[in-house]
Amino acid sequence: MALKINCLVSLMGIMIMLCGCGGKKPQTRDFEQIKESGELTIITLSSSTSYFIYKDEPMGYDYDLAKEFCDYYGLKLNVKVAENSTRLIEMLQNGEGDLITSPISVQNELKDSILYCGLEQVSHQVLVQRTNKRDSMVTDVTQLIGKEVYIKHNTKYHKRLLNLDAELGNGIIIKDVEKDTVTVEDLIQMVAQKQIDYTVADEYIAKLNKTYYRNIDVSLPLSFEQRSSWAVRKDTPELGKILNEWFAENSKTREYKSILKKYFELSKQPDFDLNVLANVPKGHVSLYDEIFKKYAAISGYDWHLLASVAYQESRFKPEVASWAGAVGLMGLMPRTAKIFGISGDDLKNPELSIKVGAELINKLDGMFAKIEDKEQRLKFVLAAYNGGNGHVTDAQALARKYNDNPYIWDGHVEKYIELKSKPEYYNDSVCKNGYLRGSEVVQYVKQVTSNRDKFKSIEVKSKS
Known part of the structure; x- marks a missing residue:
C-alpha cells in the first residue's frame, strides 16, 4: 500500500508570491529539452x-524516487534546495528547476499556475503515543479528554487540536509549546523518552520517526485526509505526463517498494543483541580482536576504538547492511569503500572492512588535525564517521558564528550538531549540507567512546 503523505504549503504566502512574480518569463524546458540536455533539476x-545528506551521500524518500526516475531515462539529477515551502514554487516559476519534489498540498487556487504530477499522496494528522498495554492506550479521540497533548504553537496541529477540543465539548488539556527551537520531531522524541505522553504529527513524519523509536504508536488519525503531490510548471505538460506514466508503471516494482521500506519501515537503530559477546573467548570483545589489533596503528587509535566502532555499526556481524546501505563490520558506504579500493562483496570481508575502516578513521583524523586534544579530536572523527564530515564542518561554522569554540566538541560543536535538525540552523547561510538528525550523531559519539572504555576494562579484568 502506497505511503500516504501530506506536506502543506502556506497558501497566503504562495498567492502573494504568484501575484508579485514579474520579470522575464523562463524559457520553456519540457521533457524533450530535458532529454536533449541530459539533466533534470x-x-x-x-x-x-x-x-x-548522510555519511556524505544524498538521501531522502523524494530524492531516491527522483533518482530512480532519472536513472530510468538516463538523466543526471541536479538538486536545488529551497529555504521554505513558499520558495519551492517561486523557484519553479523562475525557471530555477524543472520539478518540485517536496509534496505540496493539492489546492484549486494553484491549479492555474502549476501542474500536480508524479508522486501523489494522501495523509492525515495522527496522535503519537507510547505503545503501552492496549487498554491504557488512546484508541478513540474521545479518550483524549483529560489528557495533556503537547503541540507546537500556532501550527496546523495546534489548530486541528483546538477544533477537535471544541467538537468534543472541551476537555483536552492542550499544552502549547512556544519555544521556537522545538520541532515536531523533538516532541515525538519526548514521547518516546517518556518526557510527555502525547503529541500530534503528520502521518509520514510519525511513521518515519517510528523507525527510530520502537515504542511509539501512530495509528490513531485525528484529521481528515488531504492530498499532496509533486509539481511542474504549467508550460511543461509533457514532463508532467511522463512523470505520471512512470509512477503508474513503477509504483508496484521491487525498487519502488524498497525505497518506501527504507525510509518508513526499516529500523534506524542497531539491533541490541545482548548475547553478542556471549560466544567469544574470555578476555576478548569479539571474534575479530586480532584483526582490530593488526590495523589499529593505521587508524592512529588503539584497537578498542576500532572494535567499538564495529560494535556500534554492525554488532560484529560482517553480513549486516544498514537501512542507509552501509555494509559490513565497520558500516562502510559502498562509495566510501570504493575510494579505498574495495567494493561489492569485499565489504562483507571482515579483514578488508576493518582495514578500510581504520584508513577512513585516519583520513578523518587528518581533516581535524587542528584540534590538539586527541580525545576531543576523536569525537569530531566519530561524528564525521557517522553523519559525514560536511555536517561537522557546518557545526563548526555555526559555533564560530555564535561565539563558541569550533575546536571543542563537548558543549560546543556537539550543541550545533544537534541543532542541525532545526530549519533556522540548517538553513543558515554558513551551513552547506542542510538537515541532519543530529541527536543520533551525538548519541553515536557517546556510545562509541563509552563502549571503547568498556572493552578496555574487559581486557584489563582478563589479565588480573
Missing part, C-alpha cells in the same frame, strides 16, 4: 523525508 526541501 529538482527543487526540494532539506528535511528528514525529502532530501538530506
